[in-house]
Amino acid sequence: MPELPEVEAYRRLAESASLGRLVTAVEAPDAWFLKGGIVARDVEGALVGCRLVAARRRGKLLLLDTDHGHTLGLRFGMSGRLVVDGTAGVDELLYTSRRDDPVWDRFTLRLGASGVLRINDPRRLGGVSLDPDEDALGPDALGATPAQLRAALAGSAAPLKARLLNQARLAGVGNLMADEVLWRAGLAPVRPAGSLTAAELRRLHLQLRRTVDLLLERGGSHLGDLTPHRVPGGTCPRDGTPLRRATVGGRTTWWCPEHQTGAAEVRGQRP
DNA sequence: ATTGTGGCCTGCCCGC
DNA sequence: TGCGGGCAGGCCACAA
Numbered sequence: 554m555p556e557l558p559e560v561e562a563y564r565r566l567a568e569s570a571s572l573g574r575l576v577t578a579v580e581a582p583d584a585w586f587l588k589g590g591i592v593a594r595d596v597e598g599a600l601v602g603c604r605l606v607a608a609r610r611r612g613k614l615l616l617l618d619t620d621h622g623h624t625l626g627l628r629f630g631m632s633g634r635l636v637v638d639g640t641a642g643v644d645e646l647l648y649t650s651r652r653d654d655p656v657w658d659r660f661t662l663r664l665g666a667s668g669v670l671r672i673n674d675p676r677r678l679g680g681v682s683l684d685p686d687e688d689a690l691g692p693d694a695l696g697a698t699p700a701q702l703r704a705a706l707a708g709s710a711a712p713l714k715a716r717l718l719n720q721a722r723l724a725g726v727g728n729l730m731a732d733e734v735l736w737r738a739g740l741a742p743v744r745p746a747g748s749l750t751a752a753e754l755r756r757l758h759l760q761l762r763r764t765v766d767l768l769l770e771r772g773g774s775h776l777g778d779l780t781p782h783r784v785p786g787g788t789c790p791r792d793g794t795p796l797r798r799a800t801v802g803g804r805t806t807w808w809c810p811e812h813q814t815g816a817a818e819v820r821g822q823r824p
Numbered sequence: 825a826t827t828g829t830g831g832c833c834t835g836c837c838c839g840c
Numbered sequence: 841t842g843c844g845g846g847c848a849g850g851c852c853a854c855a856a
Contacts (some may be wrong), residue, residue, distance in 0.1 A: 556850090613851095630851075720851085728849060803849095805852095
């Protein structure tokens, strides 16, 4: 499930392997994969004959800039892989096939005479857009300042985790990383987002930064310390308490009821 | 406005 | 051995 770490790996791959190259053709066999009301001809018209000049990322959105001013936006859903000239951006993804079946190539750029940049996405949950509205996304989770994190959470009655997953508020955190960050910060996902004390906000910011760095280093959002324990019967790797499972913010959520503190404890009560 | 829900899509895994 | 039902989750439309 590509979250920030995977998409950053894709960005680095695109940057190292595709910049400066000429787009010679576009293959978009799946109309569903084109978002924002565009058709294959639109993408061709915007990109063929251009060179790729920058590979940027905002949250889970990969942005490829061209020298003619257009920007290609690539989304990977949970099962999309970026492959450039046969090199995949990440080794494996959780919750999807490890195979690289050509029929799952949903979008392809031909680069130069023989190069290929393509999205291989078994479940078609990703998509491609032209000149996407980057400011529809909040600040990137990588490098978000304490003030930006505070602003993303302030005044909200929504569950803390739901707010962390809201890409318009903070871009890049997905389900697994949210559980990992909250576990590390010792905060219950069901806490109202706006209920955090200043000390808790500092703790959350610190652990967000550390977790993003760690998962970037390890190379995947599924490589956190909590992830292996997000299974029936799983226990907290910190204190051994049986983990709790519930749907929070519409997603399967696992947390430790012992050390991830809830609203009751904030008010000085023990559950 | 904010918050919650369901559906998209399809491969994979479990239990029968 | 094959089959069917859950399940996974990023994102979006829609409802309250």
